[in-house]
Amino acid sequence: MLLETKKTITNIAHACFFLKKHVASYERFLSEHIWDMNQLTGILIKLLINVLKDKLYIHGAFLLAVDTTHKAKASKKMMGVQKWKQNNENNYIIGHHWAIAGLISRFANRFICYPIIARMISGLKNPSHFVCSSEGVRPMTFWDTILAVILQTRQFLENQNFRVAADAGFANSTFINSMIDEGIHVITRWRKDGVGWDDFIPHHGKRKRGRPKKYGRQHKLSNLLNAFTPVIVLVHVYGQLSRVTVLTRDMWLRDIKQKVRVVVVQTNGEPVILVSTDLTLSPEEIIEIYSSRFSIEIAIRELKQHFGFGDYQCTTPISIIRFVNLSCVSLCLWTLMLLPQTVSSWLSHKSLHESELSFTQGKRGLRRFVLERIIFHNSADNAELEKMAEQYEPVFRIAA
Numbered sequence: 228m229l230l231e232t233k234k235t236i237t238n239i240a241h242a243c244f245f246l247k248k249h250v251a252s253y254e255r256f257l258s259e260h261i262w263d264m265n266q267l268t269g270i271l272i273k274l275l276i277n278v279l280k281d282k283l284y285i286h287g288a289f290l291l292a293v294d295t296t297h298k299a300k301a302s303k304k305m306m307g308v309q310k311w312k313q314n315n316e317n318n319y320i321i322g323h324h325w326a327i328a329g330l331i332s333r334f335a336n337r338f339i340c341y342p343i344i345a346r347m348i349s350g351l352k353n354p355s356h357f358v359c360s361s362e363g364v365r366p367m368t369f370w371d372t373i374l375a376v377i378l379q380t381r382q383f384l385e386n387q388n389f390r391v392a393a394d395a396g397f398a399n400s401t402f403i404n405s406m407i408d409e410g411i412h413v414i415t416r417w418r419k420d421g422v423g424w425d426d427f428i429p430h431h432g433k434r435k436r437g438r439p440k441k442y443g444r445q446h447k448l449s450n451l452l453n454a455f456t457p458v459i460v461l462v463h464v465y466g467q468l469s470r471v472t473v474l475t476r477d478m479w480l481r482d483i484k485q486k487v488r489v490v491v492v493q494t495n496g497e498p499v500i501l502v503s504t505d506l507t508l509s510p511e512e513i514i515e516i517y518s519s520r521f522s523i524e525i526a527i528r529e530l531k532q533h534f535g536f537g538d539y540q541c542t543t544p545i546s547i548i549r550f551v552n553l554s555c556v557s558l559c560l561w562t563l564m565l566l567p568q569t570v571s572s573w574l575s576h577k578s579l580h581e582s583e584l585s586f587t588q589g590k591r592g593l594r595r596f597v598l599e600r601i602i603f604h605n606s607a608d609n610a611e612l613e614k615m616a617e618q619y620e621p622v623f624r625i626a627a
Contacts, residue, residue: 236254293393299322377411473493474490488502488508
């Protein structure tokens with residue numbers, strides 16, 4: 228957090244001036260030292276549960292947000308670097324593709340995401356991860372990595388009940404059916420041209436020849452607001468209490484193993500279609516859970532801006548994975564430090580225009596603490612720093 232530049236190994240060594248270690252020791256720490264990143268992640272999750280407690284329970288269960296992000300890398304020495312297509316069909320990036328999973332907590336009407344696991348997604352042209360089975364060895368697919376991240380999280384949570392919130396990119400039968408098989412509920416956004424079917428209602432009388440029908444009447448999901456009577460509900464969306472018009476219906480979707488709850492939300496433009504495999508959730512709860520997913524996008528932005536998520540320059544896979552996951556650990560710890568109930572006294576100097584969870588404020592407070600306690604306090608014997616605070620205040624402001 229002391230660094231304004233990239234969080235490379237060399238710059239980190241320069242910022243940690245209070246440690247008498249050479250830059251090579253940091254590289255060995257990531258690549259050669261024998262320590263378990265999974266064990267560290269497990270300890271982090273236990274810490275989050277102990278500190279946040281019931282704030283991690285969103286409508287009766289843990290809530291896990293899953294998303295992906297790209298990081299441009301051109302080094303041919305790094306495994307897994309290849310061309311990836313981004314959201315725009317004509318936009319490509321050469322580098323790594325990462326899957327990130329984070330636990331979501333709720334403070335009042337605000338949601339905060341704590342990224343706990345980051346895994347590199349293996350490409351097909353330059354694979355970095357493989358699946359070994361009785362059928363042989365093959366590169367991991369995109370959905371293999373996502374499923375592995377979620378199942379590993381379940382192990383860390385000791386099989387406690389949790390749900391998964393994901394964006395429209397995960398509205399895929401491969402993903403949803405695998406979650407159904409594992410007994411994990413999913414809340415996601417469905418495509419606007421999707422269709423659904425009611426249950427088949429058999430007619431009285433002589434049964435027709437052939438296989439019995441499984442589906443009944445077909446509906447285009449975006450037209451449900453016009454076909455049936457919607458209702459107005461109050462729901463907290465992005466920190467505000469809003470009145471929204473919704474239509475809720477339990478239906479069958481193409482290639483999905485079980486019935487799902489479809490919630491169509493009326494907007495000024497095209498309706499928003501949400502899908503939940505948990506049929507016990509109300510439409511208000513489904514909308515709120517999906518809207519909380521946006522917090523992981525904020526967490527990814529903070530990882531890249533303040534915690535050096537993509538600043539790794541090491542070439543071995545274990546070093547890269549450790550570097551990225553330590554960035555996630557750092558964000559989680561700093562978020563816990565900035566919470567109102569745990570904030571430290573050295574963060575008392577904050578701007579009125581910054582939020583309580585501003586990492587810029589945290590960085591400024593850390594620099595001030597370093598100047599006060601390490602540099603000025605140790606520059607003279609028996610220095611009374613509190614009495615000289617006014618004299619040093621201009622220096623603190625310029626440096627911090």
